[in-house]
Amino acid sequence: MNNGISAEDLAKLLRDEVKRFSPGERLPSSRALVERFRSSPVTVSRALAVLAAEGLVVTRPGAGTYRARGPAVPAVPVRPADTSWQQIALSAEGAGDAAPRTVDASGVLATLTAPPPGVIALNGGYLHPTLQPEQALGAALARAARRPGAWDRPPMAGLTPLRAWFARETGGTVGTANVLITAGGQAALTTALHALAAPGAPVLLESPSYPGALAVARAAGLRPVPVPVDADGVRPDLLAEAFAATGARVFFCQPLFQNPTGTVLGAERRRQVVGIARAAGAFVVEDDFARRLAHGGPLPPPLVAEDQDGTVVHVTSLTKPTSPSLRVGALIARGPVLERLRAIQVVDSFFVPRPLQEAALELVGAPAWPRHLRAVAAGLRERSAALLAALGRELPCAEPEYAPSGGYHLWLRLPFGTDETALTAAALSQGVAVAPGRPYFVAEAPAPHLRLSFADTANVDEVGEGVRRLAAAGASIGLG
Missing domain, CATH: 3.40.640.10 (Type I PLP-dependent aspartate aminotransferase-like (Major domain))
Structure with a gap:
């Protein structure tokens, strides 16, 4: 049985518990941890892998997991490193450079960064685990x-x-x-x-x-x-x-x-x-x-x-x-x-x-591949319809200009004067992550926009709840 605890949360609990063991002492078995925390074996394995990567524990196949004998973290340096010189090295352009090189990943990170626990991801760029072919991939x-x-x-x-x-x-x-x-x-x-x-x-x-x-x-x-x-x-x-x-x-x-x-x-x-x-x-x-x-x-x-x-x-x-x-x-x-x-x-x-x-x-090349693609098509189609219906019901002022028959997102044009940044922040505080439109434009944007993704949602109910939270965020900044 799984009570919903994540590997990260379990690692945090175990991190404090490890300190009560002596260096080299054996920790409870994985089976005991599964029963105690009512979690899955995969979650326990991933949590222990996190602690092993941090140097807190050592896992010995067939023998168990033990508290590490050495220090878990390196000693703090006497003097903090001074890397301020890099600001000049990374910004100075040669006389012949026609265009400055700028590395700005903010627009990409808006869809790659996992939202905090409990936040509905209407900003994701990949399929939700329930839509991924995990068994077929493993095989x-x-x-x-x-x-x-x-x-x-x-x-x-x-x-x-x-x-x-x-x-x-x-x-x-x-x-x-x-x-x-x-x-x-x-x-x-x-x-x-x-x-x-x-x-x-x-x-x-x-x-x-x-x-x-x-x-x-x-x-x-x-x-x-x-x-x-x-x-x-x-x-x-x-x-x-x-x-x-x-x-x-x-x-x-x-x-x-x-x-x-x-x-x-x-x-x-x-x-x-x-x-x-x-x-x-x-x-x-x-x-x-x-x-x-x-x-x-x-x-x-x-x-x-x-x-x-x-x-x-x-x-x-x-x-x-x-x-x-x-x-x-x-x-x-x-x-x-x-x-x-x-x-x-x-x-x-x-x-x-x-x-x-x-x-x-x-x-x-597996028979599961065409079946998976059909399942993805059905799942995305259901979520898209749910998103369109919820927007029309909860936030009609931000209905999309175009309803695509494929892909995983909708592009919303917001009323003129809407502050994208304020709306995005208000949405996150309400428990839903959305992507502002500004990073999608090379030059000045002609109007404020949002991009809503429905791929990284568990089901149509989560899509509807996400829009309800977005509507509450809009109301909090005067959008309606």
Whole structure:
């Protein structure tokens, strides 16, 4: 039986208890801890692992857990380190730098940071554990570990069967040779922007756009330039103007269930966008992060599947529909650019660990994989409908401009004059975490927004409760 205690909370309780034991003395068995705290064996194991990592205990397989004999923490240094010099070293730019490099992860951390206990996460970027294929992942890892050579060095471009799977999933004329395995979508995006644009160069992005792309561009010393979107995706007329005005050679976009708006690039615009980029001698970096998060119904093919001239560099990943820790994705490209992408990845990280690649291959080849995708589609569809209904009932002034048929979030336009920061803080105090809209814009935002995610919620009841708490937060600052 599990009383809901987390591994972190159990570790805190045990941390004080360990002090009552002598160095080298044996602690109660894991079974005794399970019975005493009415917790699960997995929770107890994780709590003990935390204490072992802190140097408080030593675990001996088959013998038990003992209080460590040495000090748990290093001695405090006599003089605090002076690292103030780094402020100059990290900020000083050379005379030839066209754009300062700034590393701002705040927009990404808004969706990665776990909320405090009891807070409903309407800001998450990954599936709730109840939607993750934990059993299938565990089975895939176990089978992968038994494969011959599972711990050998993989081919630099990735395991050939896994590359072939990504090629088949993409369709069109994409072949195995066009695929490079990456450590997830974010790593693929980082590699792509480093490969395609030199420091100081402009890079075009949809506006609003994914904060992770903005962070990568700025960290690489690129100059992000916004191109507005409407209900049908990026506007081709403004995209052409942006290419002409800036001389940019890269356009980053998310044609399917765009983050944060949820829009899908229309059929005619798909052809226009690729044609405009080709005419400008530029690349389109297509982030297809949400293809396996559709709620049902037919989907347009990826832009890269219909591109014969090497204009599109495609980014895809298995992370979003599975687990944040299955960081396996792919870059797909045609022509000499693929060799540059491969070279940059080798320099940055060598290769993706083979056990992860083997596990991913086992997962997508198992009968459980299509069943999991159907379960994810149903779960997201239910949560999306619950979120829309709750907003209409509890907070009608913040209804979304667009209700997507895929993905895991809604983009809310707030009444003019609404203070996003105040609303976000008030929401957290009411027990619900939401993402403010400002980090999604390159330049000044045209209006205040919120992004609400429903992926990291346990069920539709939690979605409804989250909106009720958000409405209470809005009322506390005069929103209504």
